[in-house]
Amino acid sequence: MTDKCYYIYIISDSAGETASKLAQAAMSQYATVNVALVRKTFVSEKKDLVEALERAKACNAIIIHTIISPEFVQFANQYCQENDLFCMDILSPVVNELAKRSGIDPTRLPGAMHSLNQEYFNRIAAMEFAVKYDDGKDPKGFLEADIVLLGVSRTSKTPLSLFLANKNLKVANLPLIPQAHIPKELWEVNPKKIVGLTNNPEILNKIRQERMKAYGLNPNTAYSDINKINEELAFANKLYEKLGCLVINVADLSIEETASIILQELNLEEYTYHG
Amino acid sequence: MTDKCYYIYIISDSAGETASKLAQAAMSQYATVNVALVRKTFVSEKKDLVEALERAKACNAIIIHTIISPEFVQFANQYCQENDLFCMDILSPVVNELAKRSGIDPTRLPGAMHSLNQEYFNRIAAMEFAVKYDDGKDPKGFLEADIVLLGVSRTSKTPLSLFLANKNLKVANLPLIPQAHIPKELWEVNPKKIVGLTNNPEILNKIRQERMKAYGLNPNTAYSDINKINEELAFANKLYEKLGCLVINVADLSIEETASIILQELNLEEYTYHG
Numbered sequence A, B: 001m002t003d004k005c006y007y008i009y010i011i012s013d014s015a016g017e018t019a020s021k022l023a024q025a026a027m028s029q030y031a032t033v034n035v036a037l038v039r040k041t042f043v044s045e046k047k048d049l050v051e052a053l054e055r056a057k058a059c060n061a062i063i064i065h066t067i068i069s070p071e072f073v074q075f076a077n078q079y080c081q082e083n084d085l086f087c088m089d090i091l092s093p094v095v096n097e098l099a100k101r102s103g104i105d106p107t108r109l110p111g112a113m114h115s116l117n118q119e120y121f122n123r124i125a126a127m128e129f130a131v132k133y134d135d136g137k138d139p140k141g142f143l144e145a146d147i148v149l150l151g152v153s154r155t156s157k158t159p160l161s162l163f164l165a166n167k168n169l170k171v172a173n174l175p176l177i178p179q180a181h182i183p184k185e186l187w188e189v190n191p192k193k194i195v196g197l198t199n200n201p202e203i204l205n206k207i208r209q210e211r212m213k214a215y216g217l218n219p220n221t222a223y224s225d226i227n228k229i230n231e232e233l234a235f236a237n238k239l240y241e242k243l244g245c246l247v248i249n250v251a252d253l254s255i256e257e258t259a260s261i262i263l264q265e266l267n268l269e270e271y272t273y274h275g
Helices: A017-027 A046-058 A070-082 A091-102 A118-132 A140-144 A157-165 A184-188 A201-214 A226-243 A255-265 B017-027 B046-058 B070-082 B091-102 B118-132 B140-144 B157-165 B184-188 B201-214 B226-243 B255-265
Strands: A005-012 A034-040 A062-066 A087-089 A147-151 A171-175 A194-198 A246-249 B005-012 B034-040 B062-066 B087-089 B147-151 B171-175 B194-198 B246-249
Touching (some): A017 A062, A017 B091, A046 A070, A062 B091, A091 B062, A118 A140, A157 A171, B005 B017, B046 B070, B070 B087, B118 B140, B118 B157, B147 B157, B147 B226, B157 B171, B157 B255
Parallel strands (some): A062 A087, A194 A246, B005 B034, B147 B171, B147 B194
């Protein structure tokens, strides 16, 4: 780890989520470099824009901006050019290209992505659905869900449900334990909506030992016993086969990666279509 | 709505989340234009990259790519130039600039942002925390939380908790109803960690009527009665004042916007620092 700190300044007329994602993707390539991410968000007045640019200049920051006002974009780009600052204008090239192709003007509303429209309310509803039908709380949710996730303990069911909810999908999940009763509703669900999650036994063993330690308990309980884990996985795999559902081993996958596979395999990518 | 459909192709060696955010921000500026978003993700072999570029070319797509291999980046950029395709290389300019400044090479691991490191596991834990301590289920969560959200029904407590969890923050929330008992743990929480959410009575009235309709119930119940709502809000505001916590009216705010304000006001933006 070097001592020097480098700065990335996000300047946005909205919440700055797009630019932050980019900054984080770039920063994650440098585990040993100190990078401070500073966000100047909801910049709606010229004076705020000027102040943000001046502060960025003071620490010779890498600037990433997402601004919809053409006047502000031009001002920011020109300021950076004149002051020899590294500046990435990520939003306006794509917005302008769509204007050129379609012949239609953009709405120019900052944060249009977060406008309180039907899609937004559907997303809120999907998140509430995920919480309501997490952990097999109510099997009725299976029949309403876009996706039903099954899996033994520690296969990312909850975070995966929430991540997919953020993509407007209604997700219910059910933990699998050999002794447990499988709700009859599961057999009424289209198998093409079901995803069976699995993991490598040695990984589950390690994760579960850590979990027990975190709870201040003996790490070597039945929960983390490798034979018990193998039994659970065998039970789960047999059920997945019987259901004829998609099976994903999450051992080396992040939730983003698992979600991406699910969207592709379940043909749910059309959900990202627009208009 | 015009009939013609325009294409945006995302090409990524990882889950394509960064480029998707940008595409969605741009698309949201054109409510009346048909834009199809196609993702070609986890491109790890040259033949997949070539195939993605050829498909993008076939529909004259706007291409946005996030690729970490310099060889692939160069190939993609050159292909687009030779074929006169609109191409935005968003990741490599920032990655290269950080390399230039720090003198350190990027790890060049695709999807480093999603690597299964401590930060990743903390985020998973934060999401599970949010589900566990949603809806005031267990007041013990207040004492462990980074943020405690309070609010009457329909002030976005649950989605906001989940959104902040995605930023590695442990969030517990408590619904406020005048008859309810306020758990004693709340008074042990640092008020600087508490956020009181409020909304305009007429908006709550409308949202709650819609909710009742969605449940197939009479929209004009006590739940949506404006006098009851005013009573609830007065109760909440009095509590917020007594606690001395931050108060946010979410009436015109999306969860992203509310979250952004919370991070700023509670000085939690350092959570986005790295290294």
